[in-house]
Amino acid sequence: MKIGFLGLGNLGTPIAENLLQSTQQLYVYNRTAAKAQPLADRGAVICSSVAELATLSDVVFTLVSDDAALQAVTAGEEGIAANLKKGGVHVSLSTILPATATSLAQLHDEHGSHYIACAILGRPEAARAKKLNLLVSGNTDVFETIKPVLEQCGAANIWAFGSEVGAANVAKLCSNFLIVSAMESMAESIHLARQSGIDAEQLMHMLTQTLFASPVYSTYGNSLLKEAFLPAGFTLKLGLKDVNLINEQASTVGVQLPFGKKVQELMNQCVEQGLGEHDWTAIALASR
């Protein structure tokens, strides 16, 4: 299978590198072409347009910043849907609304190709370590066909969320919401502990050995203790984009999210304070 990859950002690049290790031919496209050069140096072929990428590939991965960017590269005469061969598969890795996934899947369907939602749990270092968790939804036959390619992205686990194409996007939004909520609650606890004169490192050590012995609490707890907000692993601005999607989805389906609204408010404060390019753990600074 010929593989295409569009979107060589912080997370896209290590995933494309993983694919390059196991595929005969990797086609890449990035709006900022310079970002594709290191991959080209290792054998990837740089395409000059989205349409060229789609035409040359059997399976095209996209990882872009938001719903509008994904729409822009997928729809239209020069987009992926119009140029991918019949039976080709568009694997969408971006964090977007389930409704966007549904409409793009419909568009691919009209062109005789397929759209699979594949949300990623994991930061760039997890991609490099091939420890990503992939949440997948869409046509189950298509999923089975491309599963070996998904594994080559750097997946430790692939979680199938069924044939409703937006399901993986919902799961991803819920996951990110739980992460940001855990961050905010840890930030508040650490601040309360310190101002109360107790050793917050010891508190977090105890908690991450017992009740909260999990990767999110260990990793983000550590960042919060160190106030290691730069360089960003995942920027607050991108985190806020996800939190906005979470609240939009909640509003669409009529669910109240008291914590969802609160983290949105706190992250907006952070962006207003000029912290948009800090790591999203900088949400800790909002309530200081």
Next chain:
Amino acid sequence: MKIGFLGLGNLGTPIAENLLQSTQQLYVYNRTAAKAQPLADRGAVICSSVAELATLSDVVFTLVSDDAALQAVTAGEEGIAANLKKGGVHVSLSTILPATATSLAQLHDEHGSHYIACAILGRPEAARAKKLNLLVSGNTDVFETIKPVLEQCGAANIWAFGSEVGAANVAKLCSNFLIVSAMESMAESIHLARQSGIDAEQLMHMLTQTLFASPVYSTYGNSLLKEAFLPAGFTLKLGLKDVNLINEQASTVGVQLPFGKKVQELMNQCVEQGLGEHDWTAIALASR
């Protein structure tokens, strides 16, 4: 050492049972005397007053509902401080403010006895399984002396938080705050997932195998999925008491807790809706 135990509630009873297994003589006192009878049937001696309990014991454990109740059994002529022998130790297991611990430690000091703060992480079933985590603070020499007795309470781990006597109370408040925040964020995620048409069981299964593989997320996540709010493991009313203490402590030390205020608001709504005796996971019902 002669051990005394005051406060035979849901959690006090299994801890007293554990102590009874390894001590020669256990004295017990409970305001509602009938609750002491099962322990007496197994060899414990029921005392008729707090003063009698304190007079007969070398180490007295207390586990009562709040700061005022602890003050009431500790201070005054009939209280523990006035009746415990010189060098005796009061081990306070209740969830209270650090300032209360400090003032009671001072009172014991004036009477030539000691006060150790020993906060408990764990529900009654963990006490029965001897899997409690104990968070301890206070005079370190005294702590070392009574450590074997603390182990007999049903401790899997004992975490020493130093000589500042209120430290364990702060650690406990922070822990409970993290738990209730995790509960609320899971409740919101589960509701959002279900209303968006995805399988919340599968979502939580994935999360508790990966990013959130921890006891709090597994246990409370499971309760939230099942909406198993009765019978209560820990009542919402008691949880709200702790959340009130968390917010009071934050206010004392000048810390803003956006999530702390929000959970307080949600739990107050639940109590107003008559859910005070439900399990505190019923916080999930506030935003429906």
